Amino acid sequence: MPASARSDEELMLAYAAGDAAAFDLLYARHKGGVYRYLLRHCRQSAIADELFQDVWSNLIRARASYAPTAKFATWLYRLAHNRWVDQVRADGHLTLVSTDDEAHAETVASIPAARTDEPQRHAENRELGARLRAAVASLPPAQRDAFLLQHEGGLSLAEIAELTGAGMETVKSRIRYAVAKLREELRDEPRDESRAGERGLDDGVREELG
């Protein structure tokens, strides 16, 4: 069987057994998704580079403990997600809160809508790709995380739910709201800031500026 036809799990097990070539294949398959996942979250390539390297370093260190109980991508993006969360927490500027938790209700209510809704930003991002990237960047972190895990990591709702520790319905809701917002970006219609803000609140996650 050619090496390219081997599954991610087989490759990871092979790498854990000392096959460096297996790691190369695995890395080639997932490096883009992980990198973009981190880049969309951080929005700064320097930080994304650092996180990216940390994620793979963690994977390398944890190779011996890897067990193919779940998809390799799930395990990999959990490492990436955890590293991103660690980074956010270390910065101290961002706090993930959930509207599901009544303890965060006030905090959620005080969060303004995303700045990408501003007319100036619309005017600047003429190209669709740029608008999309900006729209994703403007998503609330939880929505963005779910959206990226689905579109960059190829994870299913269940896997995202397991990875993030949220409920399945919550994940589904986050993704639904994220997609709806991005659709609006595709439609290139001027949006109502207040509605966007409401949608963001509906998502259940707000970015609390430190």
Next chain:
Amino acid sequence: MSEERDRALEAAWRAASREEPPPSLDAAVRAEARRAVGAGPEEARRRRLRQLRYPFAAAATVALLAFGIAQMTPPDEVVPGGTSDQAPAPRARGAEKPAPPSASSAPISPALPPASPASPSASPAPALAPQPSVALQPPQSSAMEPQRKNESLRKESGERFASAPRQIESAAAPRSPPEARPPPSDAATKKLAPSAPAAAADSAPRGIAENADRSEPFPATPGAAGTAPLANEPRRAAAPQPATPLAEARRDAGAPAPQAEAPAATAVGQVRNRTAAAQVSDLDELKAKDAGVESVAAWIARIRELRASGRVDAAAVELAKFRSTFGERADALLPTDLRAIAPARP
């Protein structure tokens, strides 16, 4: 419609999101991964070397065995009889050019009768051979035959060597003409003495030098030829003595006397050359007698006399006769000064 939108969104997202980690980051991550499992370039090189260890070891073993076998295999006969006989006798440095070819360099007819056991001329000569010949001889029966003969003759020659000075002194006494063996003069003995120390009388170089002398056993001057040779002394037995004729011949040729530089390794060939020369010399004497001359030495003396008396043409005629009698052997028999004379029709 919603699904179409989602597909459009997904496609748009794929088109918009194409960033890849920089190559330097790729290299860093891959290097770290290789380091972790010990699969870096250095490790890979070591692993390759480890894989090649056994082929290399096998090749080295084969090479070592081949070398050992080559070392243990007896070498081919370094100086085979026919080859060594054709090789010119080593001479002193600087005398190669004018030096005549060795007597043994002349082709020896296979029809030549072997030296009779009664004739001691052939036997003492190998006695002068140095011992290293034993080491060079392969354990072949054909090669052992002359070696055994040498062994048996060495004892005899040892006694003769011991009495060599006495023989040299006695060589001044006249000998019987039929053998026409020119004895070395005292002066010649004195000449030889510095180049061949008495302490090294039985050494290989001395034997080689004397053997080389024997290849030209005829005096270069008529006076020397006129002296009577030893009557019953075998030519080979007189081996240590006849350095004088060669010394004279070398003096005539302007060549330095042979010294001890002759390599000992060629001593075996020298002994064989000497043997071959002795056998041919007997034949030469017979040929000379058939030509109506007492001996080869007398013939050469006559040529010299004719030449010295100004009868160059007659000398040339005699020389031509000499050459026709001995053919290719003539050059080996003639002294250097006569050898250079252009042949004339008799």
